[in-house]
Amino acid sequence: AQSVTQPDIHITVSEGASLELRCNYSYGATPYLFWYVQSPGQGLQLLLKYFSGDTLVQGIKGFEAEFKRSQSSFNLRKPSVHWSDAAEYFCAVGAGSSGDKLTFGTGTRLAVRP
């Protein structure tokens, strides 16, 4: 079965600084990888996803992520963080062998200093 690890529970960055959120997955074949964002008390919104092709994926709100098979990673990056990016971020993995199910990481909460 697939699994996802987000090693950072909480991260604080200054507004305008760069951001990288880590995600490591475990799966034998090429996985389908997703990053979602959740504002407090709200549902989740898709930022970006990878399932084939170019390993650098562009998403909404200026985010990007890079799939690195050798490191089993799919880290999320943003060159300059805005105060409105403060939220919780979830990495998820899907696999053809599991039907339509996704497995989510435990999330990373991002705080932004003015």
Added chain:
Amino acid sequence: DGGITQSPKYLFRKEGQNVTLSCEQNLNHDAMYWYRQDPGQGLRLIYYSQIVNDFQKGDIAEGYSVSREKKESFPLTVTSAQKNPTAFYLCASSMQGSQETQYFGPGTRLLVL
């Protein structure tokens, strides 16, 4: 507007009571899901349905039940057998296939009185 609606936004349950959370989608999606979210634990899958009149248990199905009589609707019942029901419940839907994006509703927060 297409999307997923969940109701109510807040729900209170008394001891021994069953409560039902509503989830409706007008995205014409075949697959629907229920997740439970607790602080520090991410999202855990309760039940999912890939087609009308069929559903499968997820990782934490005990104490919950679902039905899928219509494509648009996937209600979740939290039964009295669920001893720790306080959580944030999220419904999602997608086209079939694990590469497909899941679209989420706004969630229902269930509290025990």
